[in-house]
Amino acid sequence: CETIGMDKIQFQNSGAEANEAMIKLARKYGNEKKGPGKNVILTAYNSFHGRTLATLSATGQPGSAIHKGFEPLVEGFRYAEFNNLKSFEDAVTDDVVAIMVEPVQGEGGVYPATREFLQGLRKLCDDKKLLLLLDEVQTGWGRTGAVMSYMNYDIKPDAVTMAKAMGGGMPIAAMCATNEAMQSLSAGSHGTTFGGNPVCCAASYAAVSEIIDKNLSENAKEMGAYFSDKLRKLPHVSEVRGMGLLVGLVLDGDFAAEVKHDAFDRKLLMSVVKPNVIRMVPPLIVTKEEIDMACEIIGSILSEL
Numbered sequence: 313c314e315t316i317g318m319d320k321i322q323f324q325n326s327g328a329e330a331n332e333a334m335i336k337l338a339r340k341y342g343n344e345k346k347g348p349g350k351n352v353i354l355t356a357y358n359s360f361h362g363r364t365l366a367t368l369s370a371t372g373q374p375g376s377a378i379h380k381g382f383e384p385l386v387e388g389f390r391y392a393e394f395n396n397l398k399s400f401e402d403a404v405t406d407d408v409v410a411i412m413v414e415p416v417q418g419e420g421g422v423y424p425a426t427r428e429f430l431q432g433l434r435k436l437c438d439d440k441k442l443l444l445l446l447d448e449v450q451t452g453w454g455r456t457g458a459v460m461s462y463m464n465y466d467i468k469p470d471a472v473t474m475a476k477a478m479g480g481g482m483p484i485a486a487m488c489a490t491n492e493a494m495q496s497l498s499a500g501s502h503g504t505t506f507g508g509n510p511v512c513c514a515a516s517y518a519a520v521s522e523i524i525d526k527n528l529s530e531n532a533k534e535m536g537a538y539f540s541d542k543l544r545k546l547p548h549v550s551e552v553r554g555m556g557l558l559v560g561l562v563l564d565g566d567f568a569a570e571v572k573h574d575a576f577d578r579k580l581l582m583s584v585v586k587p588n589v590i591r592m593v594p595p596l597i598v599t600k601e602e603i604d605m606a607c608e609i610i611g612s613i614l615s616e617l
């Protein structure tokens with residue numbers, strides 16, 4: 313908590329569960345501190361917050377496979393445009409208690425928040441006495457060139473979730489919050505059997521210590537810039553966006569899946585987030601030589617298209 317400027321931590325087992333905890337915290341804060349009915353959470357279009365019922369309802373992708381067939385969605389969420397401060401300002405009505413966003417929309421196509429947007433949301437939350445909730449399940453612990461992504465923006469949320477990198481492969485997640493925000497989750501109001509189990513906590517302690525002691529955030533920043541520059545020079549690449557080692561490769565056609573399968577055959581893993589967008593999240597310890605190898609593979613696939 314100290315490293316990231318938070319006061320309290322609640323351990324969970326997955327990113328979605330950590331987001332559930334954060335949603336519950338905000339609702340309780342709203343219902344009890346702000347008054348009955350003040351419990352709506354604003355999230356962004358194109359976001360991704362998980363696949364439990366509350367987190368898929370928080371996910372701003374109406375009509376997508378994430379929502380379809382799972383109706384009725386959980387009420388209490390409204391969506392506004394990512395990177396559009398005015399859209400969020402307009403959506404803040406009397407019943408809103410919190411704003412929840414990812415600093416970089418990963419699943420949604422790798423879109424980093426602009427500095428004006430995230431700082432603007434912080435100010436909006438301060439002015440309207442709302443909680444700013446950040447989902448750093450994907451961006452947390454070194455991935456974007458800072459320990460937590462919000463450190464790149466010189467802001468602090470009221471609560472933040474984390475998973476993936478914090479476990480180094482083991483199933484662990486957490487929500488951290490300020491004392492003020494965490495107070496609403498009073499004893500007995502939230503919990504889980506395996507949350508904070510000793511095995512995953514030991515693994516997480518080791519993973520997080522490596523990230524901090526070896527300054528892997530800095531490696532993510534340097535290698536991310538190196539990787540992105542090299543990718544920009546490859547054929548069929550129309551844009552490379554992202555932050556640190558969370559890299560979105562935008563192609564000039566809808567052949568991301570084809571590229572992914574060819575890369576898999578050559579033992580290079582990547583994921584498709586849009587028909588024309590590939591997301592790559594190399595290990596935080598990746599070297600220049602390994603990036604060169606990856607670019608050679610991607611380059612040869614793209615030039616054969």
Ligand SMILES: Cc1ncc(COP(=O)(O)O)c(C=O)c1O
Pocket residue numbers: 326327328329331360361362363414418419447448449450475476
């Ligand atoms: C931003 C974000 N939030 C939440 C989740 C859900 O995490 P989990 O799959 O651990 O439940 C993910 C998973 O990719 C994610 O990227």
